[in-house]
Amino acid sequence: QVQLVESGGGLVQAGGSLRLSCAASGIIFRDFTTHWYRQAPGKQRELVAFISSVGSTFYADSVKGRFTISRDNAKNTVSLQMNSLKPEDTAVYYCRASAYWGQGTQVTVSS
Numbered sequence: 001q002v003q004l005v006e007s008g009g010g011l012v013q014a015g016g017s018l019r020l021s022c023a024a025s026g027i028i029f030r031d032f033t034t035h036w037y038r039q040a041p042g043k044q045r046e047l048v049a050f051i052s053s054v055g056s057t058f059y060a061d062s063v064k065g066r067f068t069i070s071r072d073n074a075k076n077t078v079s080l081q082m083n084s085l086k087p088e089d090t091a092v093y094y095c096r097a098s099a100y101w102g103q104g105t106q107v108t109v110s111s
Contacts, residue, residue: 009105
């Protein structure tokens with residue numbers, strides 16, 4: 001059974017930082033492209049970043065230069081370091097690998 005579990009969300013002031021982590025069981029992250037998405041209230045879910053099986057990365061323009069995605073193969077986790085957070089980054093953040101999604105973690109950035 002595959003399970004993805006996000007953690008690290010919370011409430012932070014604008015300009016602050018958070019580090020999200022996605023831990024997997026039943027799937028090996030290094031064999032897949034792993035994505036971070038987010039969904040703000042009333043908006044569609046949007047892709048934030050991904051890291052491929054070979055380590056290539058992609059970032060949405062809205063987070064480029066502020067967010068960094070990384071993978072720890074030993075721990076089988078994928079992290080999203082979020083710096084210089086803005087109120088518009090407020091959303092539920094989800095990780096996805098193949099067809100599998102986590103349950104999401106709430107990030108709230110206050111102004």
